[in-house]
Every structure is written in C-alpha cells, then in structure tokens.
Amino acid sequence: MSEMTYRDALNLALKEEMRHDPSVFVLGEDVALYEGSFKVTRGLLAEFGEERVRDTPISENTIIGVSVGAAMGGLRPVAELMTVNFALLAMDQIVNHMAKIRSMFGGQTFLPMTIRMPGGGGSQLGAQHSQSLETYFMHCPGMHVLYPATPADAKGLLKSAIRDNNPVVFLEHELLYNSKGEVPEDPEFLVPIGKARVARSGDQVTVVGYGRMTILALQAAEELAGEGVSCEVVDLRSLAPLDTETIVASVKKSGRVVVVEECWRTCGLGAEIASRIYDACFDLLQAPVKRVSGLDVPMPYSRKIEKTCIPQAETIRQAVKDVMSGRY
Amino acid sequence: MQTRLRMVLPDQELLKLYEQMFLSREFEESCAEQYAKGHITGFLHLYSGQEAVAVGATAGLHKDDYILSAYREHAQAIVRGADPKRVMAELFGKATGICKGKGGSMHLFDPSLNFMGGYAIVGGQFPISVGLAFAAQYRGEERIAACFFGDGAVNQGTFHESLNWAQLWHLPVLFVCENNFYGIGTEVHRSSALASIHKRTCGYDIPSEKVDGMDVIAVYKAVKYATEKVRESGHPYFIEATTYRFRGHSMADPAKYRSAAEHEVWKARDPLPNYARQLLDESIATREQLDAIETRCRATVEAAVKFAEESPWPEDSTVWEDIYV
Ligand SMILES: Cc1ncc(C[n+]2csc(CCOP(=O)(O)OP(=O)(O)O)c2C)c(N)n1
Ligand SMILES: [Mg+2]
Numbered sequence: 233m234s235e236m237t238y239r240d241a242l243n244l245a246l247k248e249e250m251r252h253d254p255s256v257f258v259l260g261e262d263v264a265l266y267e268g269s270f271k272v273t274r275g276l277l278a279e280f281g282e283e284r285v286r287d288t289p290i291s292e293n294t295i296i297g298v299s300v301g302a303a304m305g306g307l308r309p310v311a312e313l314m315t316v317n318f319a320l321l322a323m324d325q326i327v328n329h330m331a332k333i334r335s336m337f338g339g340q341t342f343l344p345m346t347i348r349m350p351g352g353g354g355s356q357l358g359a360q361h362s363q364s365l366e367t368y369f370m371h372c373p374g375m376h377v378l379y380p381a382t383p384a385d386a387k388g389l390l391k392s393a394i395r396d397n398n399p400v401v402f403l404e405h406e407l408l409y410n411s412k413g414e415v416p417e418d419p420e421f422l423v424p425i426g427k428a429r430v431a432r433s434g435d436q437v438t439v440v441g442y443g444r445m446t447i448l449a450l451q452a453a454e455e456l457a458g459e460g461v462s463c464e465v466v467d468l469r470s471l472a473p474l475d476t477e478t479i480v481a482s483v484k485k486s487g488r489v490v491v492v493e494e495c496w497r498t499c500g501l502g503a504e505i506a507s508r509i510y511d512a513c514f515d516l517l518q519a520p521v522k523r524v525s526g527l528d529v530p531m532p533y534s535r536k537i538e539k540t541c542i543p544q545a546e547t548i549r550q551a552v553k554d555v556m557s558g559r560y
Numbered sequence: 561m562q563t564r565l566r567m568v569l570p571d572q573e574l575l576k577l578y579e580q581m582f583l584s585r586e587f588e589e590s591c592a593e594q595y596a597k598g599h600i601t602g603f604l605h606l607y608s609g610q611e612a613v614a615v616g617a618t619a620g621l622h623k624d625d626y627i628l629s630a631y632r633e634h635a636q637a638i639v640r641g642a643d644p645k646r647v648m649a650e651l652f653g654k655a656t657g658i659c660k661g662k663g664g665s666m667h668l669f670d671p672s673l674n675f676m677g678g679y680a681i682v683g684g685q686f687p688i689s690v691g692l693a694f695a696a697q698y699r700g701e702e703r704i705a706a707c708f709f710g711d712g713a714v715n716q717g718t719f720h721e722s723l724n725w726a727q728l729w730h731l732p733v734l735f736v737c738e739n740n741f742y743g744i745g746t747e748v749h750r751s752s753a754l755a756s757i758h759k760r761t762c763g764y765d766i767p768s769e770k771v772d773g774m775d776v777i778a779v780y781k782a783v784k785y786a787t788e789k790v791r792e793s794g795h796p797y798f799i800e801a802t803t804y805r806f807r808g809h810s811m812a813d814p815a816k817y818r819s820a821a822e823h824e825v826w827k828a829r830d831p832l833p834n835y836a837r838q839l840l841d842e843s844i845a846t847r848e849q850l851d852a853i854e855t856r857c858r859a860t861v862e863a864a865v866k867f868a869e870e871s872p873w874p875e876d877s878t879v880w881e882d883i884y885v
Contacts, residue, residue: 261743261744261746262744262745262746265745265746265750265817266744266745266746266817269744287746287750287751288751289712289715289751289752290682290683290712290713290715290716290743290751291715291716291717293717294717317681318681318682320681321681321683321716321717355601355602356601356602356653356664357602357603357664357666357680358602358662358663358664358666358667358680359662359663359667360666360667360679360680360681360684361603361666361680527879527880529879529880529883530662530883532661532662532874532878532879533602533650533653533659533661533662533663533664533665533667534653534654534657534661534662534664534873534874535601535653536653536661536873536874536876537653537661537662537873537874537875537876537878537879540876540879541879
C-alpha cells in the first residue's frame with residue numbers, strides 16, 4: 233500500500249496497463265505533450281513514446297470513432313475526452329456505434345476500449361462545463377459505466393476497464409483528483425466491474441452514493457454517527473452494471489434509504505435505484521426511498537448559487553434525518 | 561510598408577482604436593489580479609496580445625452585425641460596447657452581471673449590442689452564426705454574422721458543416737479565425753494537416769485571406785473589405801488573423817510548451833506599443849493625449865472592479881429563474 237492521489241492512482245493504472253499490454257494506447261486532446269488537462273497522463277509520453285500516447289485534434293466524435301475502429305482492429309484504446317461535457321459531441325460514435333456494434337453484428341466482434349471522462353460540478357465552470365451526465369451513459373445498453381470515489385478504486389477499476397473486452401465509459405470527478413488514499417501497489421490489483429462497495433457499515437439508514445457523492449455521504453455519515461444515527465454507505469463504483477444485490481442487502485438491514493446523485497433529478501439514477509429497491513424489498517422498507525439530487529437547472533456560474541444546485545454533505549445529513557423522523 | 565493611418569480613418573476613429581485596445585488589455589490584466597485574489601473563479605481565458613483582432617474587426621463591422629465568439633471573449637464584448645462594470649460583475653458572479661452571474665467569464669451575452677454570445681464548447685458557435693445569418697437574410701435584414709473562433713476549433717465537424725452550409729445557402733457569415741498558433745498546449749501544425757487555415761475554405765469555394773492579427777489597421781481593412789464583399793455578394797467570407805496570446809491558455813496554464821524565444825518575438829509585436837508609436841510618428845496623437853486615454857481606461861477598469869465588489873450576490877431562488885420563457 234502507498235498513499236497517493238486519485239490522479240496519481242489513475243496515472244499508475246495507465247502506466248501499468250501500458251507496460252502489461254503493448255496493444256494498449258492512449259489518445260485524446262492534449263494528453264501527450266501537455267500531459268492532460270488534469271495531468272492524469274503525466275509521464276506517459278516520456279515512457280511510452282509518440283506511437284502509444286497520441287495528441288488528437290479537437291474532434292471528439294472522431295476520437296471515439298477512431299477508438300472504435302482501432303478496437304475492432306485489435307488494439308485496446310484508452311481515449312480521454314477532456315471533460316464529460318464534450319462527450320455530448322461524441323454521442324453518435326458512443327451510442328450509435330460503440331454500444332451497438334457487437335450486438336448488431338451478431339456477436340462477431342468486440343470492442344475492448346475505455347473512454348475516460350472527467351466531469352462533475354462545483355468549480356464555477358458554468359452551464360456548459362459542469363455537467364454530471366452519468367445517467368446518459370447508464371441509459372444505453374452495450375457498455376459499462378464506472379465511477380470511482382477513492383484512489384484505490386480509481387486504480388483498480390481503470391485497470392479492469394482497460395482489460396475488459398467491452399466498451400467502458402470511465403467517469404472521474406474533477407474535484408477528487410487531489411484527494412488522497414491508500415492504494416495497493418500490486419500490478420495485478422483489480423477492482424471487479426459490477427461490484428458495489430460498502431464504504432461504511434451501519435444499520436439504521438443506507439446511503440447510496442458514487443463518485444464525489446460517496447465522499448459527501450461519508451462526511452454526512454460521520455457527523456450523523458456523532459448524533460447517534462448509524463448509516464451504512466454503499467459506494468456504487470459501477471453504475472452499469474448496477475450492483476442491485478449489494479444495495480438490497482443493505483436496505484434489508486436498515487429499512488431506510490437515501491440515494492445521492494449529482495446528476496439532474498429527473499430521470500436521474502436515483503429513480504432507477506429506488507425502483508429496483510421497491511421491486512426487491514418494498515415490504516421491508518420503513519420509509520420511502522429519499523433522493524438527494526442535483527437541481528433540475530442548467531448550472532449557474534456564480535459560486536454563491538452554484539452551491540445550492542449540487543448535493544452537499546449537509547443536504548445529505550438533513551435527508552437522513554428526514555427519513556429517520558418520518559418526514560419524507 | 562505600413563499604411564499611413566490618416567488614409568484609412570479620421571483621427572478620432574484612430575484614437576478610438578487605441579483606447580479600445582488599451583481598455584481591453586487593462587481589463588484583462590485586472591481580471592488576472594482579481595483571479596489571484598479569488599474574486600473571479602472557474603476558468604479564466606485572457607485575451608492579452610490578441611486585442612488588434614477584436615478591435616480592428618469590430619471597427620470594420622456595422623453595429624447591426626452580429627458577433628459570436630468562444631470563451632476568450634471579454635474584449636469582444638467590451639469593444640462592442642458592453643459595460644465593463646457589468647462584465648466584471650459577471651466575472652465576480654454578482655447579480656448585476658451582464659448575465660446575472662449565471663454565465664461567468666466564458667458566457668457573456670448582450671443582444672442589445674448584437675453580441676450573441678461566448679460559447680465554451682469548442683465549435684459551438686459555427687452553426688449558430690449560420691443560423692443568425694439565415695434569420696437576417698430571411699427577414700430581409702442587412703446584417704452579417706461575424707463568427708470568431710480559434711485555430712483549434714477548425715477540426716470540429718461543425719466548422720466544416722457550417723462553411724459548407726453558409727456557402728450553399730448564400731448566407732452573410734464572416735468567419736474570423738484568431739490563429740494564435742495553439743489550442744491549449746497543441747501547436748497548430750500538430751492538430752491540423754493543413755496548418756495554413758485560410759486555405760481550408762477552398763473545399764467550400766469560400767473566398768479567404770490571411771491578415772496580420774497584431775496590426776489593428778490591417779485587421780480593420782481586411783474586415784471592412786470582407787464585409788463589403790459579403791454585403792454585395794451575399795456569400796460568406798473567411799479571414800485568418802495570425803496573433804498570439806501573451807498568457808497561458810487559461811489562468812491554470814503556465815504555458816511551458818512555448819519557448820521564451822518565441823514569446824519574445826511576439827512580445828516585440830505587441831499591438832499596443834506598436835500602434836501607439838505609429839500614432840505618435842504620424843502626429844495623430846501627442847504623448848499627453850495617449851496618456852490621457854490610458855488614464856481614462858485605468859479609471860474605467862478600477863470603477864468596474866469597485867462596482868463588481870460592491871454588487872450583491874444573486875439570491876439562491878434565482879437558479880429557478882430564466883430557464884423557460
Ligand atoms: C468540444 C470541446 N472540446 C474540448 C474543449 C476544451 N478546450 C477548451 S479551449 C480548447 C482549445 C481551443 O483552442 P483554439 O480554438 O485555438 O482557441 P484559443 O484558446 O487558442 O483561443 C480546448 C481543447 C472544449 N471546451 N470543447
Ligand atoms: Mg488557438
């Protein structure tokens with residue numbers, strides 16, 4: 233184990249997988265010479281050279297299309313989209329091509345590719361640069377969607393994503409890059425795709441989070457512990473496939489749930505999770521599933537009002553108190 | 561050979577160009593200070609070095625013409641007439657900002673000035689410019705849509721689709737590429753197969769020319785000529801203005817990918833002192849007159865900062881406002 237940042241853990245995963253498999257290559261805007269807008273690809277060009285670490289034009293749809301072709305042609309591309317917001321320019325290749333190709337062609341080919349996308353709000357980047365689009369990807373069958381909250385999961389999940397033979401959308405939160413944690417050094421350390429993690433044990437309320445929302449949920453849980461409320465925090469890690477089993481096991485214990493989602497509330501992943509919980513264990517619930525969500529508004533720039541649009545530890549704490557006291 | 565200035569514009573107009581460039585530079589450098597103090601947050605892309613493009617081009621346009629740009633657009637908005645106070649307040653995230661604090665540095669907008677927005681998705685403004693030009697044509701208005709963008713933006717699909725469209729529908733669009741040779745850390749020849757950007761328009765049969773974007777008069781003349789052509793022919797036109805940003809891509813970028821020597825070469829071509837020298841050499845202004853202009857600009861920017869500082873924050877409830885009509 234060694235302590236490192238979320239950024240360095242991702243960087244290490246990239247390096248290890250590039251050493252491990254010569255068919256892995258990295259492409260994206262400013263990933264090589266500039267070492268990435270968020271410096272996740274630092275040192276890659278120096279170690280692996282221009283053949284395997286490639287700067288691209290600002291052409292998102294084609295970055296993904298080229299990755300699809302390269303994957304079909306026997307390579308293992310790891311594309312970086314500078315931020316998730318720009319994935320919207322690549323939705324044609326992601327949704328109409330990448331996610332369909334294997335099934336549409338009767339299983340005769342596969343696309344072992346990963347798309348990394350930093351995203352999330354909270355940095356006063358305004359409406360076009362602050363989006364949380366996880367639900368957009370989860371909605372589409374044919375690809376996995378991962379979202380680590382900790383440095384260890386960042387490393388282990390990214391390695392699994394790169395080794396996986398399915399297309400993977402890999403989301404990273406811009407405000408987590410500097411967060412630190414213990415990370416296994418073992419180059420064979422992998423975090424399985426499709427498995428949630430119980431990040432904190434408790435038995436009165438289950439709080440479900442992912443990405444930065446897990447970190448806020450843990451903060452809220454810590455404060456609530458001081459007030460005598462025991463929360464279990466489930467960190468989804470994998471949004472698709474979604475680990476319903478781990479969520480339901482926790483809910484069966486607690487009988488109360490708060491789902492925290494950074495994305496817009498309408499059609500947010502919290503609705504999907506609530507529905508799965510109702511299907512699996514409606515009769516065991518002591519309160520309706522409570523959702524803490526991003527507000528259904530384009531993100532304003534001003535820091536004063538941006539804050540009110542994004543879930544905060546305090547809103548999560550309040551939500552837990554609400555389900556405990558029967559105020560839904 | 562530089563053109564004699566008086567052959568181009570009357571003295572008053574020539575001085576106005578200087579004032580606009582100086583104001584832009586002062587505004588940007590003040591933004592850098594306010595960013596360091598934490599008053600401006602988020603992304604901040606400064607225009608220092610590129611002033612001759614916005615100022616020369618805006619002078620060559622009519623007030624009715626639309627202007628659209630990317631996220632490095634403070635100067636474009638201010639030169640078009642946006643109140644520096646309300647622009648600074650926007651950057652501070654205050655309720656008095658030009659977009660009520662909702663837009664920020666990358667998203668200025670003022671339809672009363674036909675300034676139709678700063679867009680932060682690279683290439684987003686191309687088709688919108690085409691649409692505005694279409695609306696103008698449809699309504700029988702005499703306007704041009706002037707679309708500003710960087711060298712990095714020309715590899716987006718929307719660039720090619722919009723060039724084709726504008727020519728196909730005979731739309732009055734003036735495309736102005738501000739080629740500062742870098743898209744973040746990527747030099748233009750590393751992102752474009754044909755780095756001479758104005759040549760790309762031959763695929764769409766759109767006339768184009770390259771102009772020295774460090775020379776405000778050259779930009780003015782090129783835009784004036786281009787807009788006359790557009791108004792006459794009803795077809796689009798394309799200008800590539802070569803320029804340089806003196807700062808990093810944004811405040812977060814130390815710009816280590818550019819050599820000090822390269823920077824020096826461009827610094828020597830700084831449009832402000834060079835144009836000032838021309839004004840003095842041709843006796844269009846005295847040093848005292850220029851000093852007075854500079855003092856006035858500094859006071860304007862100081863007043864803008866004070867206004868922004870003293871302005872109220874937007875209320876939380878405003879996040880629900882202005883989403884639907
Ligand atoms: C669609 C999209 N992709 C990527 C980005 C990130 N990005 C912001 S500015 C920029 C470089 C643009 O360079 P250029 O067009 O030359 O403009 P300049 O910054 O030099 O003015 C990039 C890649 C973005 N904002 N939008
Ligand atoms: Mg550029």
